[in-house]
Amino acid sequence: MEKIKNLAASIENHASFDYISKLAEQLIWFVDQNIELSRAADGTIFFGDHRTKIESILELTPFKIGHLEDAHFCSAKFLRELSYGSSHNYNDSEIVLFYLFPEFRQIDYKKVDEIRFGIPVALILEPQIKEINSTHSMLKKVEAWEESLKQWDVRVKQSEDRYQGVIDATNYLGLGNAFDKMLQEKRRERDGLRSNLTKVGLITLVIPVIFLLSGTSNFIQSLFSDDVKTSVSSISTFVFSIALEALLLYYFRIIYGQWLIAKKHVLQLSLRHEMCAFVNEYAKSAKDMDRTTLSKFENLVFSELSADLNAPPSVYDAVDSIAKVISSLKKPES
Template sequence: MDSSTNSYFATEFNQQALSNMMHKVHGGLDAIRDSDNDKYKFLLEFIGITLFYIQNNPSSFDERCIMNIASIGDRFMDQVKSFDLGEDSAEQLFAYCYRFVIEYQISTPNSISSELLAVLSRVSDFEYGAYAGQVRYAGHQMLINVVQHYLYHPSLASLKDLPEVIQRSETERENAEKSILDRETRVNALAEKLETYETAFNFVGLYSGFKSLKITKVSERRWNFFFLLVLGALLLFPVVVKFYSLINAPAKLEPDLIGLTALAGLELLLLYFFRVALQNFRSIKAQLLQIDLRMTLCQFVQSYAEYSKGAPEGSKGLLERFEQVVFSGIVNDESAIPSTFDGLDKLAELVGKIRK
């Protein structure tokens, strides 16, 4: 019989065997009710009461009679099944029942039933034959064996190691807390890096915007410079042509005042547009300079963001200039660029006076 068995008397097969045995014992008691054999009556009575409590509380006996179930459990049930109501057979079954009741009494924290106590008090009233040794063992040595069984039971042995287990669990708890703290530190560091990357990504987008704007302005500057060269050439071309014609003209030829006036007007008009183009070229150069400055500032904007977080409360305007440079609009100096029709009224007045 395996001592680790959790259910023995509670099994359906053994319950049926115990029930059949109780009917047989009750029948035997009824048959010898008027007999003078008090010992036999006591044996059957003890067996009947023991089997009654085992059948009605099988889980309790399974739990509290571990040692005897392991040592004589199978022999006890074999005897129950083969019991023939003989006195010798009754004494053997009585010895087994007595061992179970004694162990049950030792293992029970409270007092057992009064019926069991009553039959236990009468055990010493009779002399026993072949199984007297079992009875004496149950009353003396078995008590020591039961105590030893429970004292050195694996569960109780584990209980002895409880201080060591507690110390080990405390060490594991400290290690777990340290591990959690280390992981939390790493998570916080990753969170800070993620925040840094997010800020950097935002300003990378700003840098890309400035870069795209710079490409556009560089293209505008190239075209504007080309127009300046064309206007400069057109501005010089009439003068050179007129000067060349005057050199090759006859000496006594009267000067062509109307032609000279028209040439002067054309030169003034070309000079005006040249001035407009030149002013626009300078404006584009100023815008490119501002864009380059913003792109340069965006390269260390992350350090600026960190510094602005830790700046003292009293220095609120410390970094305003930086923000104004990066986030302000690009100045075009449009007020300095003359409008297309600026001065046309005066030019019209001049032409009118020449005609008069």
């Protein structure tokens, strides 16, 4: 109050003396009041906030006209809000009427609008404002959920890509496993044919070795001997040996041909097994690639195994060859 009085006394010759003195008079009345006030809804917070604002202005040093105006407006605002939020009614007090019905041109009309309309509208619309704030808070949560959903969408797409990668890998493993099984079977077949080829070849060599070890000269002499019994026995042995040798050579050729086919099949299956590594890219690019390129790839991987070897002679061919050998031996010398 001393600050306010000193400020009012120092402006006796000021052009706005009436305006400033009215401010000082009403503010002194406000500060000098000693009344018990109550506000049910938010009393503690309400009184504490307004008291802090008014005190902070009044304690400024040096105390100027602008500080007087601010303290006067805060005091009027306090009484105006108190009149709407409690059983007290200070709307007819001079400090509030100073803004409701302004008489001085020095009054800031923003303050007039705040006292006239701002405070009533804010208090009347307070429930709606709470709803709006609640809705705004909910919208913020929805936006946060949308952002979270976007992140989950990205994660789901990443999971789908990983799952698709697992499916592609499974398809590749399935196709590769099928070729691996065929490879194992063909390798066993190839190894078995090679073993049989070796056995037949060794047996084929046994007959000439036996003749060499038994002595060919005695055998040839008994073959052309005058003794019919000995000659027939030698001829029979010789013919049987030739037939057996020809039969062994025939089967040797068959087994050898089958062994070559098995080797070629193993080579083709190995190539196709390696080409399975490109099946994923092939599946992805099949829609956009040229059909000619795709047909070449499909023919390489999914076509039948080829042998491309001449067919072995039939049994009749072998018998016919043996008969020709025997008949050439029986022809008399010219």
